[in-house]
Amino acid sequence: MNKLTDFLRNFGAAGLFLGKILAATPASLLRPGLIMAQIYKVGANSLVLIMMAGLFVGMVLGLQFYTTLAKFGAEQSLGAVTVLAMVRELGPVVTALLFAGRAGTALASEIGLMKATEQLAGMEMMAVDPMRYVVVPRFLGCFIALPLLTGIFNLIGLLGAWFVAVQIMGLDGGQFWAPMPENVDVYEDVLGGVMKSVFFGAAAGLLAVYEGYNAYPTAEGVSRATTRTVVITAMAVLVLDYMLTALLI
Amino acid sequence: MTEPLIEIRDLHYRRGDKVIFDGVDLDIHAGKVTAFMGPSGTGKTTLLRLVTGQLKPDRGTVKIWGENVPDLDREALYALRQRMGMLFQNGALLTDLSVYENIAFPLREHTDLPETLIRDLVLMKLEAVGLRGAWSMMPSELSGGMARRVALARAIVMDPEIIFYDEPFVGLDPISMGVIVRLIKLLNDALGLTSIVVSHDIEEICTVADHLVLLSEGKIVGEGTADELRDSDSEWVKQFMEGLADGPVPFHYPAPDLEQQMLREGDDA
Numbered sequence: 001m002n003k004l005t006d007f008l009r010n011f012g013a014a015g016l017f018l019g020k021i022l023a024a025t026p027a028s029l030l031r032p033g034l035i036m037a038q039i040y041k042v043g044a045n046s047l048v049l050i051m052m053a054g055l056f057v058g059m060v061l062g063l064q065f066y067t068t069l070a071k072f073g074a075e076q077s078l079g080a081v082t083v084l085a086m087v088r089e090l091g092p093v094v095t096a097l098l099f100a101g102r103a104g105t106a107l108a109s110e111i112g113l114m115k116a117t118e119q120l121a122g123m124e125m126m127a128v129d130p131m132r133y134v135v136v137p138r139f140l141g142c143f144i145a146l147p148l149l150t151g152i153f154n155l156i157g158l159l160g161a162w163f164v165a166v167q168i169m170g171l172d173g174g175q176f177w178a179p180m181p182e183n184v185d186v187y188e189d190v191l192g193g194v195m196k197s198v199f200f201g202a203a204a205g206l207l208a209v210y211e212g213y214n215a216y217p218t219a220e221g222v223s224r225a226t227t228r229t230v231v232i233t234a235m236a237v238l239v240l241d242y243m244l245t246a247l248l249i
Numbered sequence: 250m251t252e253p254l255i256e257i258r259d260l261h262y263r264r265g266d267k268v269i270f271d272g273v274d275l276d277i278h279a280g281k282v283t284a285f286m287g288p289s290g291t292g293k294t295t296l297l298r299l300v301t302g303q304l305k306p307d308r309g310t311v312k313i314w315g316e317n318v319p320d321l322d323r324e325a326l327y328a329l330r331q332r333m334g335m336l337f338q339n340g341a342l343l344t345d346l347s348v349y350e351n352i353a354f355p356l357r358e359h360t361d362l363p364e365t366l367i368r369d370l371v372l373m374k375l376e377a378v379g380l381r382g383a384w385s386m387m388p389s390e391l392s393g394g395m396a397r398r399v400a401l402a403r404a405i406v407m408d409p410e411i412i413f414y415d416e417p418f419v420g421l422d423p424i425s426m427g428v429i430v431r432l433i434k435l436l437n438d439a440l441g442l443t444s445i446v447v448s449h450d451i452e453e454i455c456t457v458a459d460h461l462v463l464l465s466e467g468k469i470v471g472e473g474t475a476d477e478l479r480d481s482d483s484e485w486v487k488q489f490m491e492g493l494a495d496g497p498v499p500f501h502y503p504a505p506d507l508e509q510q511m512l513r514e515g516d517d518a
Contacts, residue, residue, distance in 0.1 A: 114344075122341030125301060125334075126355045126403075127327035133358075 017210045020131060021139050027129075028136035038141025042103035046149060049102055050095055054153035057090055058082070058160025065161075066169045075165075079176040080183035082161040087184070087193040091154040093241050096200035099146055100233035104208040107138050108229040111212025112222035120213075135209045142205025143198070150197035192248045199244060203236045254279040254411070254443055255300060260309035262292075262299060269295050270306070271467035277460075282437050282444040284454045287464035288489070288498060293447040294338075296464070297413055300445070301335065302326045313411070331359060334404030334412040338419060340396040342388040342403070348375070349384040352403045359407065374402040378432060394425025401432060405440065412436070414446040418453050426453060433457050451490060463489060465498065 028035065065078050111134060114120050120130045165171040184190070208229050215225035253276035260273040269292040277283050285293045298304040300311055302318045311318040313329065321329065342351050352371045356362055362370075375381040378398040388396060397417065404412055414433065418426050434457045437444045448454045454461070455475035463471035463478065463486060471478055471486040478486055488496030504510070 117339060117344070118337045118341040119343055121303060122335070122337055122343070124303060125330055125337075126358065126407075127330040128355070128358050129323075129327075 013214070014206060014210045017213070018206055021136055021206070021209070024129065024131040024136045025140070028132050028140065031132075031137070034133070034137040035140050035144075038137045039145050042099075042107065042138075042141045043145030043148060046099060046102045046145070047152070049098055050149045050153050051156050053094060053098055054091075054156035055160040057094060057153075058086065058157030058162075059164045061085060061090075061157070062161035062164030063169070066165050066171065075171050076175040077179060077183075078161075078165050078171060080179040082165075083158060083180055083184050084189060086154045086157045086161075087190050089193075089241075089245075091150050091157065092193050092196040092200055093237060095150040095153045095197065096146060096204060096237045097234055099142075099149060099200075100204050100208075100230050100237065103142065103145070104204050104229045104233050105226045107142070107205075107208040108212035108215070109222055109226045111135070111138070111209060112215035112217070112225045115213065115215060116217035116219075116222060135213060139202075139205040139209050142208065143201045146201030146204060147194055147197040150193070154193070188248070195248075196241065196244050199240055200237050203240060204233050207233045207236060251278060253277055254313065255445075256310070256312040257300070258310045258312075260296075260299065260311065261307045262295065262304070263307060264295075268467050270299075273309070273464075273467070273469055275462060275469060275472075277443065277445060279443050280437075280441065281459040282433065282446060282457050283460045283462065284446045284448055284458035285462050285464060286447075286449055286451070286454065286489070288449065291464045291466070293449075293464060294415055297335075297415055297445070297447050301330070301333065301413060331407060332410050334407065334409035336397065336401050336404050336412070336414045336417055338416045339393075340388070340400035342391075342396055342400055344388050346388075347384070348380070348386050348388070348391070348399050351388070351399060352406050355403065355407050370406060371402075374406050375399075377405070377436070378402045379428070392425075394421050394428065397421070397425075397429060398432070401429075401436075405436060405442075408440070409442065411443045411445065414444065414448075416447055416449075418448055418450045426450075430457055451492070465489075 061082050062078070065081055066075060069075050069078055069081070111120075114130075114134065120134065123130045123133060162173075162176055166173050166176050211225040211229045211232070215221045255275075255277035257273055257275040257277075260270050260275075261268075262270040273296070285296055287293055295304065299306050300313070300318065302311075302321065305319050314332075316325070316329065318326070318329070342348075343354065346354065349371055352374055353367050356367050356370060372381055372384070375384055378401050380395060380398050380402065383391065383395060383399070388399070391399060417429050417433065421429065430453050433444060433446065436442060437457075446454060446458065458475065461471075461473060461475060461478055462469055465485060471481055471483055471489075473481075479490055481487065481490075485497040487493070488498060
């Protein structure tokens with residue numbers, strides 16, 4: 001029962017925190033430099049991880065689908081099936097999970113340590129709102145970077161699948177690409193996937209800054225906040241994924 | 250006597266079940282160095298946070314320039330804080346900015362000064378704390394004493410009227426401590442500031458403070474100049490000023506009888 005009330009209290013507090021973030025966002029938008037720096041920090045620094053993951057997920061899909069579809073003589077559907085799996089599900093979800101581990105934890109521990117070393121209180125005393133200067137730029141950084149990373153994950157994944165299916169397994173290149181235009185819908189499939197990643201970006205960003213900002217200002221508190229960030233973000237992404245999929249279908 | 254700059258009346262504050270302040274009344278006058286003293290855990294830093302509006306009291310008023318701090322909204326509080334500087338215990342420098350950028354930070358946030366003027370101001374403040382040569386260093390490259398001096402330069406860069414020091418001597422070697430002591434006095438007199446220092450280092454603080462306030466168990470137990478406190482008859486003041494292990498503040502944390510506890514067999518110690 002205590003855990004449930006704790007969960008509900010945290011859920012409500014995170015919602016209120018989101019309200020504060022949105023209220024401080026207009027003022028933060030006047031400082032695009034801070035937001036760009038965060039997009040670079042969470043986005044560009046996650047790029048290699050996301051690209052590697054995209055490449056291997058795509059290659060595995062190419063291999064699995066080729067061997068399975070070949071049994072039914074349906075190899076020519078491979079390209080379309082791979083793209084659908086990537087843009088609708090795997091791209092947004094896997095990117096968000098990796099992002100939570102790579103960028104979410106970094107943000108939570110950074111903000112938690114800023115709190116523990118009194119940097120946030122120092123800003124308050126210099127009459128600089130830490131919400132505007134620290135929290136909102138990091139939240140927006142996640143919100144903008146994650147959909148971009150998802151797009152890159154999808155593209156690299158598609159190339160990985162193509163490489164395995166066409167270059168290694170010997171599927172005809174034309175058969176790989178040709179079914180895509182008629183089977184993949186730009187709005188429903190591609191934009192649906194982008195929309196998921198926008199929600200995941202907001203969730204990952206919110207949970208990272210919320211956990212960091214509310215961390216107990218000790219070594220143990222920061223470590224707890226970091227762990228909670230990755231665990232709760234992963235759960236939130238999976239739950240949101242089901243809800244969004246149900247809405248979109 | 251002139252009107253006090255900071256006027257605290259009937260201040261009550263509790264954290265959970267623990268009473269931190271139980272009706273504190275205090276006046277702080279302009280142009281003076283006032284020290285809050287007391288054993289660790291008496292709430293000296295908490296008092297500083299209540300005065301600067303980082304915490305809200307349960308009851309009572311804290312008036313600065315006639316404005317009651319707990320009643321101020323965020324905007325008014327920030328306007329007030331632009332007239333204050335604060336030196337945190339560990340400096341609280343922004344770790345992703347260089348020494349130069351740390352000191353320029355409040356200027357960039359609150360003014361539209363041209364870069365050349367910001368540069369001149371930053372270098373002047375760094376010169377004042379003797380660290381002009383360290384302008385390009387990052388906070389992680391500074392020693393504890395240097396970090397505190399940089400933080401002091403940052404605290405005075407907006408030319409505040411009041412400056413707060415939270416335990417400025419903790420963890421410093423004797424030379425750095427001497428430097429900070431000298432700077433507190435020098436800055437207070439040269440810039441016409443009002444300084445409030447939280448400390449329990451009696452020797453150092455007595456050399457700079459014009460007025461000492463001794464806190465214990467939620468109340469002010471002694472007040473006056475260093476000489477007045479040294480001559481005080483109060484047992485409590487004597488214990489603190491002379492650093493005696495036992496007195497009104499007991500050496501032992503409350504515990505059951507030693508013999509009983511040693512003889513008892515059980516799992517609770």
